[in-house]
Structure formats: C-alpha cells, structure tokens
C-alpha cells in the first residue's frame with residue numbers, strides 16, 4: 153500500500169502552539185494550524201475528486217464564502233480549492249511522468265513522486281504548483297485577504313498594517329494580482345460595437361516629481377455602459393494613435409474625442425476634443441474612469457512602460473466589473489489550471 157505520508161508529521165506542533173498561548177506570543181502560521189484536523193492526504197485527494205453531480209455547481213460567490221469561512225482551516229481550504237479548480241487536484245511528475253501523491257509535511261500538504269524502489273523521492277513540488285498561487289510564497293489566508301482588500305481599492309499603507317506585511321511585500325503582491333487583471337483585459341473585446349457611442353481621451357501622465365518619463369495614454373469608454381480600455385502609446389505619432397484606436401474600438405463606433413480637464417493639453421495637434429464633465433455625470437468618484445486615470449495613479453507606476461500598462465489594466469477591470477471585480481478575479485484564477 154502507498155504510504156499516506158504521515159511519517160513526516162511533526163507531533164511537537166500542538167505543544168508549540170500551547171506554549172505560544174502561555175507566553176502570550178502571536179502564533180506563527182505553523183502554530184496556528186497545529187490544532188486543525190488534517191485529513192490523510194489520500195482522503196483529501198479523494199474528497200477533492202468527488203463531484204456533486206446531483207447539486208448545481210456553486211456560484212463564484214459561494215466559493216469565495218466557503219473559502220473565507222474556512223480560512224483558518226488549511227486542509228479544508230486546500231480541499232475546496234482543488235474541488236473548485238483553483239488548485240490542481242492531480243499532478244504529474246516532471247521527471248518520470250507518473251502521477252504524484254499528496255503528502256503531509258508538518259502543517260501543509262505537498263506533492264511527491266516516490267522512486268520506484270520507494271527508497272526516496274523522485275521529485276516533489278508545492279501544492280500551489282501549476283496555479284496562479286505558485287507566484288507567491290504567502291499563505292492562502294493572506295492572499296485571500298489581499299485579494300479582497302485590493303478589489304476594495306485599499307491603500308498600500310492600510311494593507312501593510314492589516315496584513316502585517318512590508319510596503320515592499322504589498323507592492324510585490326500587487327504585481328502578482330496584476331497578472332490576473334492583465335489576463336482579464338486581454339479577453340475583453342473591442343468597444344463600440346453596433347454603432348455605439350464611444351468617448352475617447354488622450355491623457356498625458358507624468359510623475360508629480362520630475363518629468364523625465366512622460367507617457368501618453370489613450371483611453372475610451374462606451375457611452376451607456378462601463379466597457380472601456382486604456383493603453384499607453386509607444387510614441388505621439390498619429391499613426392500610433394490610429395493603430396491603437398483601431399485595435400480597441402469597433403470601426404462602426406461613433407467616437408467623440410473628449411477632455412475631462414478643461415485646459416489645453418499639448419496633445420496630438422489634429423485631435424480636437426470637447427469638454428466632458430465627468431463629475432457632473434458620475435456622482436461617485438470611483439466611477440469617473442478618465443479622472444481616475446489622470447489623478448489616482450501611484451508614483452511607482454511610472455518606473456516603466458509595462459508597469460504603467462499593468463496599472464491601467466487594473467483600472468479597466470475595476471471600471472468594467474464594478475462590484476463584481478473580486479468574482480471576476482476568482483473566475484480568472486481557475487483559468488490557470490488547465
């Protein structure tokens with residue numbers, strides 16, 4: 153019979169947890185999970201495989217609820233994530249192509265492939281391997297909290313305090329979330345189909361301090377909907393402007409060039425724009441797409457062209473999805489598992 157991997161179990165963990173409680177210390181993650189029931193790895197895989205064919209599949213919101221409710225129960229979180237397509241429920245060994253088995257290591261599970269003579273490991277890998285989660289070493293609990301706070305548009309400082317992370321780690325994690333929003337925007341189609349109206353603005357962005365990097369951004373929003381786009385232009389030529397317009401906007405669309413700031417911007421000379429008072433139109437600040445692009449960018453987005461584009465994509469997803477942004481992100485997470 154295949155070993156269930158419990159030979160790696162560290163029985164001292166509950167004691168460590170008890171000690172930390174006695175001394176009033178803040179339990180580390182390992183200690184926090186020490187008194188959580190860990191099912192045998194083999195039964196965990198089996199539970200993840202169960203398909204409840206008689207019940208309708210849960211909505212994304214129900215999946216998020218289930219994860220949040222069990223966030224302190226690591227085995228349950230892993231099981232749910234496997235069941236709902238957020239983690240791989242099967243893993244093939246990269247060395248010998250055989251199917252790997254789950255093993256418990258202290259307070260986590262991992263995949264391993266035993267050598268044929270069962271004397272050692274052929275290979276092993278994290279439970280996160282082959283999913284978006286492998287991009288970070290942070291725990292699922294912190295990652296889920298991070299996603300919720302990111303979608304709620306919390307500031308870096310607030311997130312650092314709440315999640316006990318450095319600002320540097322918050323920014324690192326944000327870059328990983330940008331991978332999600334990049335993929336989401338890549339799947340949005342052109343706006344302005346069926347002769348819809350489109351408001352388009354050419355926006356000049358530059359850091360508040362110093363003006364070394366000046367960027368031109370072309371942004372557009374469909375009238376009567378939240379569908380939109382925003383793209384950094386590689387140069388200020390009319391050819392680039394036209395090329396990007398053709399990529400993001402349907403040729404049949406009725407385009408109105410607008411400016412949301414009532415001042416002269418030294419933009420492409422041939423583009424004449426009418427003033428569009430977004431404040432009048434959208435009472436909530438967060439709904440003002442063009443104004444947010446102009447005003448709410450953090451300074452670090454100007455480090456290079458790609459960073460700025462990532463931030464723009466995040467803004468486009470925020471505007472397009474609105475309150476559904478978190479759900480959209482979770483849906484995208486499932487596309488990492490093939």
Ligand SMILES: [Zn+2]
Nearest residue numbers: 245248265274
């Ligand atoms: Zn192997």
